[in-house]
Amino acid sequence: MDHVIERLAGVRPGSPLAAALAERAQIMGLSQASHDAVLIPRAPGGLSHGERAALAVRMARALADEALAAHYQGLLSQAGEMPELTRVAAGQAGPFAPRLGAIVRHVDMLTLAPREATRGDVETLTAAGIAEADVVRLAELAAFVNYQARVIAGLRLLGGTA
Amino acid sequence: MSEVVHTFTTKVPRWRPYVTPVRLEEATEEQREAMKITPSNTKVSDYVLTLAHDPESLAVRSPLFNAIMYGDDGLSRAERELGAVGASVVNRCVYCAAVHASRYNQLAKAPEVIKAIFAAETKAELEPRNQAIFDFAVAVSNTPPEAAADHIAALREQGLTDLEQVDLILSAAIFGWANRLMHTLGEPVAT
Numbered sequence: 001m002d003h004v005i006e007r008l009a010g011v012r013p014g015s016p017l018a019a020a021l022a023e024r025a026q027i028m029g030l031s032q033a034s035h036d037a038v039l040i041p042r043a044p045g046g047l048s049h050g051e052r053a054a055l056a057v058r059m060a061r062a063l064a065d066e067a068l069a070a071h072y073q074g075l076l077s078q079a080g081e082m083p084e085l086t087r088v089a090a091g092q093a094g095p096f097a098p099r100l101g102a103i104v105r106h107v108d109m110l111t112l113a114p115r116e117a118t119r120g121d122v123e124t125l126t127a128a129g130i131a132e133a134d135v136v137r138l139a140e141l142a143a144f145v146n147y148q149a150r151v152i153a154g155l156r157l158l159g160g161t162a
Numbered sequence: 163m164s165e166v167v168h169t170f171t172t173k174v175p176r177w178r179p180y181v182t183p184v185r186l187e188e189a190t191e192e193q194r195e196a197m198k199i200t201p202s203n204t205k206v207s208d209y210v211l212t213l214a215h216d217p218e219s220l221a222v223r224s225p226l227f228n229a230i231m232y233g234d235d236g237l238s239r240a241e242r243e244l245g246a247v248g249a250s251v252v253n254r255c256v257y258c259a260a261v262h263a264s265r266y267n268q269l270a271k272a273p274e275v276i277k278a279i280f281a282a283e284t285k286a287e288l289e290p291r292n293q294a295i296f297d298f299a300v301a302v303s304n305t306p307p308e309a310a311a312d313h314i315a316a317l318r319e320q321g322l323t324d325l326e327q328v329d330l331i332l333s334a335a336i337f338g339w340a341n342r343l344m345h346t347l348g349e350p351v352a353t
Binding site for chain 1: 180181182212213215216218219221222223225226229230233235236252253254255302303305306307309310311313314323324325327328329330331332334335336338339340341342343345346347349
């Protein structure tokens, strides 16, 4: 099974890091299962696989991880690129249709400045017609990509592949 | 209406969601399955009922979180909590910081560490091993992550093994996740 984290961290087979990660195989497996649950869920609700992939590309770029962005670009291509989603992925500020614009604004905040989140941010989403369940789905997606990028960054340092 | 808590504290507040939690009696079979594997089954919290809106994520995130924070070898439980606190300070998740600072205090029996962190936040001055752990957690939690080879060198100098460093990376990173749920989907209120 392909594990995105170990592949993008460039973990060298036979290295001390590879041995340490073998002891954390359950965590690596659950991390990959989390990736699938937020990027290609069986029940995506109001956030399509394409929208999820485009937002993930955008977040990976904000996290300065071009290899991770390229991975998500691949998922976006598989989902079928729509012009508007290509602009989301490219990190453009807009203009987007109101619903997508609200989603993009929220994901940018979740990645760049989660400490500034308030009740008003959730109210802005629901006012733009986004269902409460999708507010939670969006938070899980953004939170996961932020987790994953940090594990990859840390493992690259540890393995000397940064 | 209860008062929202804005300052770091070790007194664990109550968490009040911004969205309507799933009603337990209306939960689907999949949502019930996803909620079952959370640490406490006696009472389902509003937090878990809120996350049950996305059962596919919840079902895998709960065991992932527990494996990272409560695994019984590698980095000590207390030092994993220190990693969690470092991330929670960067992201200003007052609720997460309260829970994990109080767990740190229970485990480490050294309350001066959290006192120093809550007073000076990311600039806290600690004894060398705690400093290396805390500084790494802070650096990797910034956006983009700012952890560098110097941070890893400091951890090695303090005697952390590769496995312990992996555990620290994971415990700081999982709070890059947890903070983005807890702090953006609800708020801490005084009990």
